[in-house]
Amino acid sequence: SYVLTQPPSVSVAPGKTASIACGGDKIGTYSVHWYQQKPGQAPVLVIHYDGGRPSGIPERFSGSNSGNTATLTISRVEAGDEADYYCQVLDSGSDPHVWVFGGGTKLTVL
């Protein structure tokens, strides 16, 4: 089965840029989606199809995907961005097609 690997934690100072990596074999050939989850809340889709932003998501959130790594980038980080972030792909090579999530990265705003 397909595996996505994320660092457990990332720390960043307010106003700086945070980058969260999501590693997977040839992940650049998949569409990657990213979710933000704050404590006690359901996940929220913040990036879809590698770099698209759903309606209502600030332009500070962006994504890229190439080779074996996809990256979520948050510019001008704010205290309210502190959350867990998960990457996701659809493993269409499996039967049935399985949604695979990374293990999650806790973003701490210093």
Add this chain to the structure above:
Amino acid sequence: EVQLVESGGGLVQPGGSLRLSCATSGFTFRDHNMDWVRQAPGKGLEWIGRSRNRVNSFTTEYAASVKGRFTISRDDSKKSLVLQMNSLKTDDTAIYYCATFVLDSVMGPFDSWGRGTLVTVSS
């Protein structure tokens, strides 16, 4: 406004059964795939299954971890999704979310989620 509201969670003994529901509104339910995702306490997200849409004959698909124990069904007249969980194990303890891709009828990322319902399997 799209709304997904799960219900039915609670405490159940190992080997027991529980039925979760997801009531929906704000979109054409029959045109969309509906999925269940769970999250064990302090852990990450795990996809557990889906009910395909009308175009795909409402077929169901499951993760290996729950196949044969969990059954997903849908009632289009009530716009609701059901997760029947049998032979529950302590590892099934989690918050269970229903989720869907409202933006399109294809198999896409989950742009809408419910708030979740907690299932605790313990003796």
